[in-house]
Amino acid sequence: MRWWQEAVVYGVYVRSFADSxxxxxxxxxxxxxxxxxxxxxxxxxxxxxxxxxSPMVDHGYDVADPRDVDPLFGDLEAFxxxxxxxxxxxxxxxxxxxxxxxxxxxEWFRAALASAPGSPERARYHxxxxxxxxxxxxxxxxxxxFGGPAWTHVPGPEGEPGEWYLHLFSSxxxxxxxxxxxxxxxxxxxxxxxxxxxxxxxxxxxxxGMAKPETLPDDLRQPxxxxxxxxxxxxxxxxxxxHDVHRLIRNVIDHYPGRMAVGEVLVNDDEAFxxxxxxxxxxxxxxxxxxxxxxxADDVRAAIDRTLRTFASVGAEPTWTLGNHxxxxxxxxxxxxxxxxxxxxxxxxxxxxxxxxxYLYEGEELGLPDVALPDEVLQDPRWERSGxxxxxxxxxxxxxxxxxxxxxxxxxxGDPWLPMPPEYGRLAAASQLEDVSSMLxxxxxxxxxxxxxxxxxxxxxxxxxxxxxCFAFRRSASTLTCALNASTVPVPLPPGDVLLTSxxxxxxxxxxxxxxxxx
Numbered sequence: 001m002r003w004w005q006e007a008v009v010y011g012v013y014v015r016s017f018a019d020s021x022x023x024x025x026x027x028x029x030x031x032x033x034x035x036x037x038x039x040x041x042x043x044x045x046x047x048x049x050x051x052x053x054s055p056m057v058d059h060g061y062d063v064a065d066p067r068d069v070d071p072l073f074g075d076l077e078a079f080x081x082x083x084x085x086x087x088x089x090x091x092x093x094x095x096x097x098x099x100x101x102x103x104x105x106x107e108w109f110r111a112a113l114a115s116a117p118g119s120p121e122r123a124r125y126h127x128x129x130x131x132x133x134x135x136x137x138x139x140x141x142x143x144x145x146f147g148g149p150a151w152t153h154v155p156g157p158e159g160e161p162g163e164w165y166l167h168l169f170s171s172x173x174x175x176x177x178x179x180x181x182x183x184x185x186x187x188x189x190x191x192x193x194x195x196x197x198x199x200x201x202x203x204x205x206x207x208x209g210m211a212k213p214e215t216l217p218d219d220l221r222q223p224x225x226x227x228x229x230x231x232x233x234x235x236x237x238x239x240x241x242x243h244d245v246h247r248l249i250r251n252v253i254d255h256y257p258g259r260m261a262v263g264e265v266l267v268n269d270d271e272a273f274x275x276x277x278x279x280x281x282x283x284x285x286x287x288x289x290x291x292x293x294x295x296x297a298d299d300v301r302a303a304i305d306r307t308l309r310t311f312a313s314v315g316a317e318p319t320w321t322l323g324n325h326x327x328x329x330x331x332x333x334x335x336x337x338x339x340x341x342x343x344x345x346x347x348x349x350x351x352x353x354x355x356x357x358x359y360l361y362e363g364e365e366l367g368l369p370d371v372a373l374p375d376e377v378l379q380d381p382r383w384e385r386s387g388x389x390x391x392x393x394x395x396x397x398x399x400x401x402x403x404x405x406x407x408x409x410x411x412x413x414g415d416p417w418l419p420m421p422p423e424y425g426r427l428a429a430a431s432q433l434e435d436v437s438s439m440l441x442x443x444x445x446x447x448x449x450x451x452x453x454x455x456x457x458x459x460x461x462x463x464x465x466x467x468x469x470c471f472a473f474r475r476s477a478s479t480l481t482c483a484l485n486a487s488t489v490p491v492p493l494p495p496g497d498v499l500l501t502s503x504x505x506x507x508x509x510x511x512x513x514x515x516x517x518x519x
Contacts, residue, residue: 002260003044003045003200003258003260004045004262004284004357005317005357006355006356006357006456007045007357007358008042008044008045008352008358008360008450009045009046009047009357009359009360010041010046010047010359010362011325011360011361011362012046012048012049012362013026013361013362013397014027014031014048014051014060015027015049015059015060015397015417016362016400016411016417016418017034017399017400018031018400019412019414019416020033022412022413023072023412023414024412024415024417025412026400026412027072027078028051028073028074028079028082029081029082031046031082032086035089037429038091039089039090039091040444041440042444042448043091043360044090044091044092045091045094045201046091046093046094047095047201047203048094048095048096049096050063050098051069051073051095052064052065052066052067052068052096053069053070053071054070055103056070057170057172057381058169058170058172058173059379059380061169061173061205062102062103062105062172063098063101063103063106064102064107065106065107066097066098067189067190067194079197080197083197083198084198094199094201094202094260094262095194095202097187097190097202097205097249097261098206099176099204099205099210100168100205100209100210101167101174101175102173102174103172104173108124109125109174112165113154117129117156122163123180124176124177124182124183125165125166125175125176126165126166126174126212126216127154127164127165128151128163128164128165129161129163129164130153130161130163130164134161136161138150138164139151139164139166139216140216140218140219141219141222142166142218142235142236143219143222144167144170146169146381146382146385147382147389147390148386150167151164151165151167152165152167166212166216168206168209169381170381170385175209177212178212178245179214184245184248187248187249188248191249191252195252195253195259199259200258200259200260201260201261201283202261203261203262203263203264204246204249204261204262204263205264206264207242207246207264207276207282208238208242208263208266208276209236209237210242210245211239211241211244212239212241213235216235218235220233221233221234237267238267238272243276243278243281246261246263246281246282247280247281249281249282250280250283251280260283260284261282261283262282262319262359263276263282263286264285265286265287270306270309270310271313273285273310274310274311274313274314283316284316284317284319285316285319286319286321286324287311287318287321288321288327289307290304290320290322290351291323291327291330295335295343295347295486295513296469296486297470297487300350304461307320311356312460317355317356317459318354318355318357319356319358319359320354320356320357320358320359321358321359322344322347322348322360322361322364323360324361325361325396326393327396328370328396329361329364329368329369329396330343330347331344331367331369332369332395332396341367341439342502342513343513344364344367344439345442346484346485346503346514348364348502349442349515350484352446352450353450353475354461354482355460355461355476363400363401364443365439365444366400366401366429366432366440367427368400368424371395371398371418372395373391373394373395375388377394377419378391378392379392379394379417379418380392380394380397394418397418398416398419398421399417399418399420400429401420401424401427401428401429402429402430403430403431404426404428404430405425406422406424407420409428410430442500446500449517453480453499455475455480455519456478458475458477459476459477460475460476461473461474461475461476462474464494466494467487467491467492469485469486469487469488470485470510472494479496479519480499480517480519481494481496481517481518482516482517483510483515483516485510485511486512486513487512488512489512490506490507490510490512491509492508492509493505493508493509493510493516493518496518496519497518497519498516498517498518499518499519502515
């Protein structure tokens, strides 16, 4: 079995995990100082969010140089030290690969702005003339994921209309043109640069993007346009040409034994999603169906079944996650407070009982909720580009609390880049470490059982009858049973000896908003 097929991977948002120099922003040396914690937690690998050189408009996902470390986070020497130390702790390292766009500060884009329309420099991006009188309207009606038009105007010489460039995210993130061979060659160079340094894998950002339809047709789902054919068809994403990009990535990675690629694939159609997992494409892809499912037994079961069926259709192992730096945290998503925490505990056990790999997000094991931040501290570009209607992702990116001492809670000796609330003290790692009833203790016990108990075998699940609002499944090739009670009343447990419960049993029964493992 390849290491990633059943791995538990811990996602670190670099600027929010641990700050080594007191500037309030997390860094690579800070992560290295906490590797002992990750080993104690029991994870197999570490996924680092983008740490490349960047003006930080989108906190590192606007990349100016994909083969260098931004000074905010350290340097290449700090990265090499982190990688070596992680390997000494038995932890593999996965890094981001960002191929859909660059920063406007990238040398290529600066050269494009200094060059004429039709030049080779502009051919690396999507520059187009505008439409309408004086070419004053964007070339298409495409919208940015962050809000507003997906096109920004670049004035031409006096008397000329200029051109527009495409950006599916912020205007500081121009999309690369994947029909250009220089773009292909540069991505291969980046892959080899980090693989040669010894990284164990790549998380492919916007893996359903990159390739674009040749004509860049209007989005017929937008207001004022008559839908034709499939209303769900989004011309911005999942163009067939994107699969050639993933074949390039796979071809390079296959020259480095033991390396892998996992894609961020936001595609709803099961058949289309499965294409990304074909034998010559990605090793893994994030399937967010379970993360997005409401806390209802039927919905959770349907999400699990759909994921298992989709991955099995191409002979791939499932990849599960309940959160990342782009989504609301599980505790908040499941209702917040005591109820949200109980449900997050239960869903952690459901997820960790399933076959395949699991990706955790930093602080998930502490039961952190989203933080209600004041308007004036919000930094996510979605906040401004949406006209202050989308508060963005900052609430899920508040730094990690390590102890109960404000304002930095052990994350930093300075003021954290986002304010940390006082209640983080009781949720801090140090506060939970010796508490056997804490979320952290639950995760540690669950990860230990998952790694060492013989019941966690078999690549599929079998469902059993359960009371209304509940379900129970067994891992094939074992007697391990996972039961979830998403109802409002306690229910009897399935047959078997209890291995672990997300909350204490109530008169021998499984309480509401709880899960249990039995053998």
